Amino acid sequence: MTGYNNSDAPEESAASRLRVAGVAVGYGDAPIVRDVSLDVPDGALTVLVGPNGSGKSTFMKAMARVLPVSAGEIRLDGRPLRSTPTREVAKQLALLPQGPIAPEGLRVRELVAQGRYPHQSLLRQWSREDAEAVDAAMRAADVIQFADRPVSDLSGGQRQRCWIAMVLAQETGILLLDEPTTFLDLKVQVDLMRLLRRIAREDGRTLVVVLHELNVAAAFADHLVMMKDGRILAEGRVERVFTAATLREVFGLEANVLRDPASGRPVCVPIVGPIETVLPWRAAQ
Amino acid sequence: MTAPSTRPARRPGFAPLLALAALALAFAWHVSVGAKTIPLPVVAEALLSYDASVFEHVVIVDLRLPRALLAAMVGAALAVSGALMQGVTRNPLADPGILGLLIGASFAVVLFVGVFDLATPALIPLIAALGAVAAAAAVWGIASAAPGGAMPLTLVLSGAAITAFLGALVTIANLLDEQSFEQLRVWMTGSLAGAQGGVIPWTLPWFGVGLVVAFAIARQTTALAMGEETAVGLGMNVGRVKALALFAVVALTAAAVAIAGPMGFVGLVVPHAVRLLAGQDYRRIVPWSAIAGAGYLLVVDVAARMVLAPVEISTGLVTALLGAPIFVWLVRARL
Numbered sequence: 001m002t003g004y005n006n007s008d009a010p011e012e013s014a015a016s017r018l019r020v021a022g023v024a025v026g027y028g029d030a031p032i033v034r035d036v037s038l039d040v041p042d043g044a045l046t047v048l049v050g051p052n053g054s055g056k057s058t059f060m061k062a063m064a065r066v067l068p069v070s071a072g073e074i075r076l077d078g079r080p081l082r083s084t085p086t087r088e089v090a091k092q093l094a095l096l097p098q099g100p101i102a103p104e105g106l107r108v109r110e111l112v113a114q115g116r117y118p119h120q121s122l123l124r125q126w127s128r129e130d131a132e133a134v135d136a137a138m139r140a141a142d143v144i145q146f147a148d149r150p151v152s153d154l155s156g157g158q159r160q161r162c163w164i165a166m167v168l169a170q171e172t173g174i175l176l177l178d179e180p181t182t183f184l185d186l187k188v189q190v191d192l193m194r195l196l197r198r199i200a201r202e203d204g205r206t207l208v209v210v211l212h213e214l215n216v217a218a219a220f221a222d223h224l225v226m227m228k229d230g231r232i233l234a235e236g237r238v239e240r241v242f243t244a245a246t247l248r249e250v251f252g253l254e255a256n257v258l259r260d261p262a263s264g265r266p267v268c269v270p271i272v273g274p275i276e277t278v279l280p281w282r283a284a285q
Numbered sequence: 286m287t288a289p290s291t292r293p294a295r296r297p298g299f300a301p302l303l304a305l306a307a308l309a310l311a312f313a314w315h316v317s318v319g320a321k322t323i324p325l326p327v328v329a330e331a332l333l334s335y336d337a338s339v340f341e342h343v344v345i346v347d348l349r350l351p352r353a354l355l356a357a358m359v360g361a362a363l364a365v366s367g368a369l370m371q372g373v374t375r376n377p378l379a380d381p382g383i384l385g386l387l388i389g390a391s392f393a394v395v396l397f398v399g400v401f402d403l404a405t406p407a408l409i410p411l412i413a414a415l416g417a418v419a420a421a422a423a424v425w426g427i428a429s430a431a432p433g434g435a436m437p438l439t440l441v442l443s444g445a446a447i448t449a450f451l452g453a454l455v456t457i458a459n460l461l462d463e464q465s466f467e468q469l470r471v472w473m474t475g476s477l478a479g480a481q482g483g484v485i486p487w488t489l490p491w492f493g494v495g496l497v498v499a500f501a502i503a504r505q506t507t508a509l510a511m512g513e514e515t516a517v518g519l520g521m522n523v524g525r526v527k528a529l530a531l532f533a534v535v536a537l538t539a540a541a542v543a544i545a546g547p548m549g550f551v552g553l554v555v556p557h558a559v560r561l562l563a564g565q566d567y568r569r570i571v572p573w574s575a576i577a578g579a580g581y582l583l584v585v586d587v588a589a590r591m592v593l594a595p596v597e598i599s600t601g602l603v604t605a606l607l608g609a610p611i612f613v614w615l616v617r618a619r620l
Contacts, residue, residue: 066517090520097514103375106511106565117508118520122501170519 015042017206018063018093018174023072025055025062031070032058033230040174040223045200046208047217050227051251056210057098057178059227063208064095064176076174090118094167098178098210102151108162109147112138115169133169141165141195157188164195174206175199182212189213193220214251218242218266226250242266300562304576308357311583315353316345318587320595323349355485356477356586356600357579358492359545360555362537364578365499367552368559368570372506373530376437377615380553381417381538384440385447387547389420390539391472392451399458406483410491414539421535423447475548475601477586488540495536499571502529506567548582548601550608555581557615 016039026032033055040046040063048056061067063074065081074081076092094115102111115137116130138144141161146154151162160180167175177196181189193209197220200207211217217224224241226234228250234241247253247268255268317323323341331342332350363381370379381387393416398404427443428435455473471478505526509516516523541548555578556570563569582600585607589600 061514064514064518066514086517086522087520090518095514095518097512097518100512100515103510103565104377105560110564110566111511114508114511114515114519117504120504167518176518 016040017042017077018208019075020063021073021075023059023062023069023074025058025067025069027070031230033062035072036227036230036232037072038225038232038235040206040208042173042206043200043204044206044222045197045220046206046223046225047221048208048210048225048227049212049214049217049250054227054250055230056227058230060095060176060178060208060210064093065089066095066097087118090170090172092172093174093176094170094172096163096167096175096177096180098182100163102159102162104152105150106152107148108138108143108151108154108165109134111151111162112143112165112169115166115171118170133171137165137169140168140199156184157192160184160188160192161195164192168199172205175208177207177209179210179212181216186213186216189216190219196220214242214247215267218268219260219263239264239266242268244268304573304580308576308580308583311580311587312353312357315356315583315587316349318591319344319349351485352477352586353583355544356582359477359541359548360551360578360580360582360585361575362492362495362541362578363548363551364555364559364574364581365496365571366534366537366541368556368567368574369499369502369506369530369534370552371556372510372567372570373527375510375512376440377557378437378441378553378612380550381534381541382448382547382549382551383553383612384444385420385424385451386417386535386538387475387542387549388448388451388455389423390414390417390542391547392416392455393419394542395455395458395472407487409484410488410539410543413542414491414535417535417538417542420447420451471546473546474599475546475604476599477545478597478599484543488543491536491540491543495533495540496575498529498533499537502526502533503567503571506530506571507565510565510567546601549605550612551578551582551604553615554604554608554611557611 018040020036020038020040023036024031024034036055036059048060050056058067062069063081065074065086068082076084076089081089112134113126113130116126116133119130119133120126135144138147141164143158143161143165146158146162151159154162164177164180167177180196181192184192193216196207196209199205200222218238221238224234224236224238225232226241226246233250234246242257243266244255244257247255247257253268254271256271257266257268259265260267313325313328316328317325321344323345327341328345331339331345335346336342367380370381370384371377390413393412394409396416397412398409424440424443424447425435427446428439431439431443433439452473459473505516505521508519508521509523509526513523516526556574559570559573559577563573582604585603586600589598589603592598592603
C-alpha cells in the first residue's frame with residue numbers, strides 16, 4: 001500500500017460538463033437552497049459537506065432533476081437540464097439516492113440490471129451490450145460474487161456496493177451519490193470511498209458525493225464544497241478549504257486542523273477542552 | 286463461478302408451457318363441475334366439435350363456458366391490478382380490496398343502479414371506475430392526513446374504515462328494499478353467479494385496455510419499485526408511469542367489479558405467490574399474475590360450488606376465507 005498525495009488529483013480547471021448558476025430550490029421567502037453556483041470539475045471527486053439542514057441533499061436532488069429549481073439554471077453539456085429529455089439526461093448523469101431500499105428478494109444482478117433502464121425501450125430490449133455492462137459494473141464494485149443472491153441478504157456495505165454497481169451500469173460520465181456512506185462502519189466507509197476515488201481516477205468519471213463524515217471528506221475529496229443555510233460558503237481544494245476557520249464558520253465546530261503525515265491531507269480534531277470540575281448539570285442544583 | 290450472463294434473470298423454459306397447461310386443466314375442471322358433473326372428454330368434445338342436439342354440449346357452451354371465462358378474466362384482472370399497485374406504491378399490502386377500490390366501485394354501482402335506477406349496461410363499468418377512483422382518493426386522503434402520512438399501515442387502516450363504511454351503506458340499501466335489490470346481492474360479497482349478460486360485452490374494452498397498459502408499463506414498474514428518486518435518476522417520467530398505472534388498476538378493477546362485485550384478496554394473494562417463483566421483475570410478475578390469477582379464481586369458483594353442494598357459496602366469500610390468513614402472514618412478515 002503506497003501513500004498518496006494531492007499531486008495525483010486533477011488540477012482545478014475550467015472544464016465542467018455540469019454547471020449550476022444562481023440556483024434556488026424551494027419556494028417562498030425561505031427557499032431551502034438559494035443563489036448557489038457551482039461548476040462541477042470534470043473527472044474529479046467533488047464532496048459536498050455541511051451541517052444537517054444545510055441544503056446539501058436538496059442541492060444534489062436539484063442537480064439530479066428530482067427537485068425543480070425555482071430560480072437560476074443547471075446546464076448539462078451546455079443544455080438546460082429542465083428542457084433536456086429525462087432519458088437523455090439519464091445517459092449522462094446517474095443518481096444514487098440516500099438510503100435506497102431494494103424490493104424484498106431482488107437479486108443483485110437484477111438490481112444492477114436496472115441501471116440499463118435508460119438504454120432500453122420497447123423496441124430496444126435487453127442486449128449483449130447490456131449484459132456486459134452489468135457484469136463490468138458488478139466486477140468494478142466487487143459484488144459479482146453475490147450476483148445471484150438477494151440484496152437483502154447482504155451487509156450494509158455490500159448492499160451499498162450493489163447500488164453503486166447499479167449506477168455504474170448506467171454508464172454515465174457523471175455520478176451523483178447522496179450520503180452513500182452514512183450508517184456504515186468507518187472501515188466500510190473508507191473502502192467505499194476508495195472505490196469511488198478509483199472510479200473517478202481510472203474511468204475519468206465525474207463524481208459528486210454528499211458526505212457526513214468530515215475527515216473522510218477531507219481524505220478523499222479532490223474538490224470540497226461546504227454548505228450552510230442553503231448557500232455555498234467555501235469551495236475549492238481540500239487544503240485551502242478545510243481549515244479551522246471554515247469549520248467554525250460552517251459547522252460552528254471548534255477544532256484543530258492537523259496534517260496527516262502520510263497523505264498530506266488535513267484532519268480535524270474537535271477541541272474538547274478541560275474536564276469541568278463541577279459537571280454543568282450539577283451546577284444548577 | 287462467474288459464467289457470462291445473458292439475461293438478468295434465468296429463464297425457466299418449460300414454466301410458461303406448464304402454467305398454461307395447468308390453466309387449461311383448471312378451466313376444463315371448472316366447466317365439468319356443476320349440478321351434473323360432465324366428464325372431461327365430453328367437455329373437450331363440446332369445445333372441439335359442438336353438437337347442438339347433445340344436451341351436455343348446450344349446457345357447457347351456453348352456461349358453463351361463460352362463467353369459466355368470466356372467472357378467468359376477473360381473476361387475471363384483479364391479480365394484475367394488485368401486482369401493479371404493490372409495485373408502484375412499494376406497499377406489499379396494496380390490493381384493490383384493502384385500499385377500498387372494490388367497495389368504492391361496488392357502492393357506486395349499487396347507488397346508480399339501485400337508487401337512481403340507471404341500469405344502462407354500457408355505463409356500469411364507467412360508474413364502477415368512478416367509484417373506485419373516488420374511494421381510492423378518499424383512502425389516500427385520510428391516510429395522508431394521519432400522523433406519518435400515507436404509509437402502508439395508515440393506508441390499510443383508512444382502507445378498512447372506508448370499506449366498513451361503504452359496505453354498511455350497501456347492506457342498508459339492500460335491507461331497505463329487498464325486492465329491487467335482490468339482483469344486486471352480487472355487490473355485497475362478490476359472485477360469479479349473478480353476472481348480467483348485458484354488462485359483460487361492455488367490460489371487455491376495460492379488460493383489454495387495462496391489460497395492455499399493465500403489460501406495457503411492467504418494465505417501468507420494476508424500476509419504480511426501487512423508489513421514486515432512483516426511478517427519476519434512471520430517466521423515467523415518474524408522473525406519467527404512475528398515471529398509467531392508476532389508469533390500468535382502475536380499468537381492471539372496474540371491469541372485474543362490474544361482472545363479479547367485490548372479490549376480495551385476489552390481488553393480494555396471487556402476486557405474492559407469483560413473486561416466490563418468478564422473482565421481482567414485473568416483466569415476469571405481470572404476465573404470471575394474469576395466468577395465476579385466472580387459474581386461482583377458476584379453482585376457487587369450483588370450490589365455491591362444490592364444498593356445500595348443492596348450495597353454492599359466493600365466490601367472494603371463499604377468496605376472503607383464503608385471503609385473510611395470507612394477509613395476516615404478510616402483516617407479520619412485512620409490515
